[in-house]
Amino acid sequence: MDLQTYGYTDEFATRFDELALSACIPGRVIADYGGYLRVVTPEEVEAEIAGSLQHESENYLLPKVGDFVALEKGSGNKATIRAVLARKSEIDRKAAGTGNHRQVLAANVDVAFVVQALDHDFSPMRLERYMYQLRQSNIEPIFIFNKADKAYDSDEKIASIASLGIPSIVASATSGVGIEEIQGYIKNGATAVFLGSSGVGKSTLTNRLLGTDQQKTAAIRERDSTGRHTTSHRELFLLPGGGMIIDTPGIRELQLWGEEEFLAKSFGDIEELALRCEFNNCSHTKELNCAVLGAVKGGMLSPARLESYLKFKQELKAQAYSAASLSAKQKKQRARRLKKAIQLDEKLKDDGELY
Ligand SMILES: Nc1nc2c(ncn2[C@@H]2O[C@H](COP(=O)(O)OP(=O)(O)OP(=O)(O)O)[C@@H](O)[C@H]2O)c(=O)[nH]1
Ligand SMILES: [Mg+2]
Ligand SMILES: [Zn+2]
Incomplete structure (x- = not known):
């Protein structure tokens, strides 16, 4: 196996060479735990962000799951990330909480699946939000309507959003319906991501694609049929059927970021x-x-x-x-404060997202 299997292309190789960091090798971030990241080279290492990089960059420029990075190997399986290669795409949102800052949900994504559960979660307005946000990054969304086994009015619901013109897949992660269709959208070397509210079945779908129960899943609360925020960090998995999937923690509200x-x-x-x-x-x-x-x-x-x-x-x-409304100086000060705040924010479990 090589880094190409993880989507590393000639274009990224050129970007890496241009950095001229002779002590570094390229890698891809596959998981983010706040304090450290897991990176594949394709050998797996535990990486920290170099202090200089951390200091110079605004949060959205720091390594995120899906990023290709330049890293320096340390002892054992430890490494330090020195630089992030310019992204091919990124999925943004306005970070939850107060303030006005950009949060990157995933980097270098080719396909974004917006997952809703047909039993309770269905919301055309939320679909439009994702659609706006993804198109801004030139990523075409694909809707997945999961838990088809629990819904009686799926045809009606799907007909109501047909005018949006987005490909839709009706799925059931528990019975396996629609899984092949999902895999069909993920080509070799391509990176896909599951986005959506907590409890809609993103991790159950991930396990189905993987063919093993790698991701923890949990029943939703019966009382209000909302999720429990089972997944707490983003993680990229290599799929046996080709390509990669990033499973993400449930998002309560996708606040728009952009122009x-x-x-x-x-x-x-x-x-x-x-x-x-x-x-x-x-x-x-x-x-x-x-x-x-x-x-x-x-x-x-x-x-x-x-x-x-x-x-x-x-x-x-x-x-x-x-x-x-902010002056340049204010902006600088604010950026510094926000960087601290966002790091805190991201740990505040705004939507079950620990990191
Ligand atoms: N009936 C039915 N239940 C499903 C289906 N897919 C997932 N579930 C159940 O829904 C619950 C939540 O699934 P998860 O995969 O943990 O949901 P998630 O989207 O990953 O949730 P977060 O990690 O919190 O964002 C679990 O009990 C699953 O077994 C489905 O297609 N049909
Ligand atoms: Mg999950
Ligand atoms: Zn008018």
Whole structure:
């Protein structure tokens, strides 16, 4: 086995060579435990982040699961990460809690599966959130509707999001339905990730793809049918059927990270309609000659989709405002404080995510 099996391409090799760190070898981060990371070279080592790297970089630039890194071997299976190779892609969100900082959920991902459970978790608005966020990173989402064995109205639910135009897989991790279809989307050398709320079955699906029970899974609370945050760190696994999967801890809320302009990637239809509104600052909420509201009235646009769009727009605007209102010096100070805060935050189990 070699690092190519883990998705290391000529492009990354060039980036590694450009660093000219002669004492280092390339590796890929497969797990993040906060204090240390597990990295494959493809031999597995336990790595710490070099102090200089930690000091110079904002949190989102530090090594995350999926990153290719330059590391220096120490004694035994210990190593130090000296640099992170420029990413091919990254999945961002606004970090949970207060403040305005970017958190990277996974790096160098090719395929993102957004998992929802058909029995209780189904939410079109949440799907749209993921869709927006992933498209911003040029990663095409694929929806997985799991626990099909427990749902009676799956066809109806899936029909309700058909207009989003995203490929959907109906699955049951317990019976094995849909597993082959999922694997079919993960080519050799490609990296996929499971994203979604706690308890939807991400780890059960991971185990199915692996063919072994490597990931711990746990029953959801009967009382409110929510998950228990069983998975507490992100981890990348090599799949016997080819490619890799990253299992992630459940996310309570995906707060958007990015720029308003990118909304067009997911809501191009609405932005096109908006060009025909009477006022170019139309809020599409109450204006008389609003083409967007006209489309809702005429049944061409669902009110729920417009609601998502307006909500996302507002969220992103607030974020941009908060970023712009800081002076350069404030930004620097804040970045330093935030870096500390985010490290704390990530340990605060905001969504079951320990690291
Ligand atoms: N009936 C049914 N139960 C499932 C299915 N998939 C998973 N489960 C059950 O749902 C519960 C939660 O599954 P997990 O795989 O731990 O969920 P998770 O998404 O990894 O949760 P977190 O790690 O907390 O984010 C477990 O009891 C699983 O056995 C399915 O397709 N059908
Ligand atoms: Mg899990
Ligand atoms: Zn309008």
